[in-house]
């Protein structure tokens with residue numbers, strides 16, 4: 763039987779963009795707290811409903827299943843909720859606080875809102891959602907020309923949030939790797955971290971050893 767092994771109660775990890783049962787197994791065995799399923803057709807990590815359901819059903823107790831959606835309408839949201847057992851919704855588009863509240867009410871699940879950061883001006887977006895969303899995913903803004911709002915493997919200047927007083931739970935994201943994670947945590951005080959690109963051999967294909975290394979670094 764698959765078990766989540768998370769000794770010590772350290773920094774909680776989300777591994778995003780899982781696409782195979784082996785990914786779920788590696789993520790659980792490495793001790794991650796969350797697994798992310800990407801519902802965004804343009805992404806190399808996109809999963810259709812059947813695959814998402816298969817992966818979610820395989821997740822052991824203790825590994826929270828997060829559906830990542832970009833500006834979902836109610837029909838899309840209901841379809842995912844009807845078919846896939848989930849623990850959290852991640853909104854990764856231009857959703858407003860009002861839409862976030864609607865998604866929370868409609869799904870009955872906690873909602874994490876991704877906020878993209880590049881400069882100090884972007885911190886206003888954080889103020890909008892910190893303490894309002896159930897979690898805030900503090901991610902990097904996509905680079906020019908990207909067709910994805912997240913999962914681009916780029917970071918942002920961590921000093922922008924180094925002294926911030928947070929109102930609610932949050933997770934650090936954007937270009938995190940097994941190698942830079944210790945510095946990212948030291949600089950920001952993050953207690954939750956998320957990664958995708960650095961844990962792949964090619965875009966959309968995760969590597970169990972990299973997942974293990976990231977969780978070990980956390």
Ligand SMILES: O=C(O)c1ccccc1NCC(=O)[C@H](O)[C@H](O)COP(=O)(O)O
Nearest residue numbers: 778805912913914915936937957958959
């Ligand atoms: O991963 C994707 O392809 C993706 C597509 C559309 C919206 C969001 C997406 N990923 C969001 C995540 O939660 C990523 O883990 C996060 O942005 C960090 O990604 P990375 O910088 O690649 O580690």
